[in-house]
Structure formats: structure tokens, C-alpha cells
Amino acid sequence: MINYQENNKVDVIGYVDGEIVSSHRVHGEEFLTFTLRVPRLSETFDLINTTISNRLLTDEIAEGAKVWIRGQYRSYNNYDDKGNKLILTLFVQEIELAPETEKPHSEIVLDGFICKEPVYRKTPFGREIADILLAVNRAYNKSDYIPCIAWGRNARFCEKLSVGQNIRIMGRIQSREYQKKISETESITKTAYEVSISRIETAEEED
Numbered sequence: 001m002i003n004y005q006e007n008n009k010v011d012v013i014g015y016v017d018g019e020i021v022s023s024h025r026v027h028g029e030e031f032l033t034f035t036l037r038v039p040r041l042s043e044t045f046d047l048i049n050t051t052i053s054n055r056l057l058t059d060e061i062a063e064g065a066k067v068w069i070r071g072q073y074r075s076y077n078n079y080d081d082k083g084n085k086l087i088l089t090l091f092v093q094e095i096e097l098a099p100e101t102e103k104p105h106s107e108i109v110l111d112g113f114i115c116k117e118p119v120y121r122k123t124p125f126g127r128e129i130a131d132i133l134l135a136v137n138r139a140y141n142k143s144d145y146i147p148c149i150a151w152g153r154n155a156r157f158c159e160k161l162s163v164g165q166n167i168r169i170m171g172r173i174q175s176r177e178y179q180k181k182i183s184e185t186e187s188i189t190k191t192a193y194e195v196s197i198s199r200i201e202t203a204e205e206e207d
Contacts, residue, residue, distance in 0.1 A: 015038075029053055047175045109170050
């Protein structure tokens with residue numbers, strides 16, 4: 001039997017970046033959103049879209065606060081006149097102010113099923129990359145669809161995986177800017193949200 005708390009786990013420390021704003025209500029419960037900024041060792045940072053119940057907020061959790069969050073990385077479809085867009089968000093289950101002695105970090109564990117053929121490629125500089133889309137089951141017959149990216153030997157491993165295969169990954173949530181070409185002369189900067197894989201194994205290996 002699937003443990004829906006164990007197959008999607010996020011543990012992250014970062015800073016509330018900007019205002020916490022109202023998002024939506026479900027059965028009378030209000031949910032809010034904010035951006036979590038998580039510094040990397042490389043002196044850059046990741047920006048994580050975050051969703052939290054109003055019931056978990058305290059006065060101390062506000063813009064600029066350093067917070068420790070445990071939760072799940074979830075997805076939903078946002079429909080508008082431009083079509084369907086997959087939105088990713090960190091769903092907060094526990095939150096507290098992080099001690100000053102604790103360094104920012106981002107850790108995620110996912111156990112799910114490959115739902116698209118992995119895409120393996122090399123950058124112009126010869127770096128190996130593989131993209132996979134992981135379906136992670138949730139209660140009430142729901143699933144979250146999480147884009148993941150692997151590098152080097154992990155990318156080569158992903159190339160051999162097939163649709164429907166059960167895998168377990170460990171890594172971090174990352175945001176990444178890229179240039180999208182909209183014409184022969186124009187391009188725009190967009191942000192991709194995904195899980196950067198540090199370790200990957202098949203269910204068979206784990207068993």
C-alpha cells in the first residue's frame with residue numbers, strides 16, 4: 001500500500017521573498033502563496049512557489065523571515081486563453097522559523113512512475129542531460145506531475161528507463177532561467193521549475 005506521506009517529501013530552509021498573498025479557498029479554508037528564496041552554495045539561489053494554509057501562519061512568518069518547511073511538491077493545471085500550463089508549488093504541511101545556526105537547504109524525495117519517454121541530450125559543451133516527467137500518486141486518486149532533470153551518469157541511466165517504470169529519486173527543487181525563441185530575431189527569458197536529481201534508483205534496486 002502506498003504511503004502518500006513518504007512518496008513525496010520536501011525539507012527546505014529558505015527566506016520568504018516578498019509578500020504573502022491570498023490564493024484560493026477550499027471548504028472554507030483559505031490558502032495563500034509566496035515565493036521561497038533558497039540560496040545555493042554557488043551564491044545563486046532558487047525561487048520556489050509555495051502554498052500555505054492560513055491556519056499555519058503566525059505573525060512571525062512574514063516577508064524576509066527565514067523559515068523551515070516540510071511538505072510536498074505538487075502540481076496542478078492552470079487553464080487560460082493561451083492553453084494549459086502545469087504549475088508547480090511547494091505545499092506546506094509544517095512550518096516554523098529556522099534557527100540562525102541552520103543553513104539554507106533544499107531536499108526532496110519522490111517515488112513515482114515515468115509518464116513520458118525520457119529525453120537525453122548533450123549541451124554544446126558536451127554536458128549530458130536527461131529530462132523525465134514523474135507521476136507521483138496522491139490520495140483520492142490524484143497524481144502530481146513533476147519535471148525532473150539529471151546530469152552526467154544519472155542522465156545516461158535515465159536514457160535507459162521506460163514509460164511506466166517505478167523509480168525513486170533524491171535531489172533538490174530548482175528554478176532555472178532560459179531563453180525561449182519567439183521569432184527569428186526575438187527571444188524572451190522564462191523560468192523553468194524542476195527537480196534536480198542527485199540520486200536515482202529503480203524500485204527493483206531498492207527491493
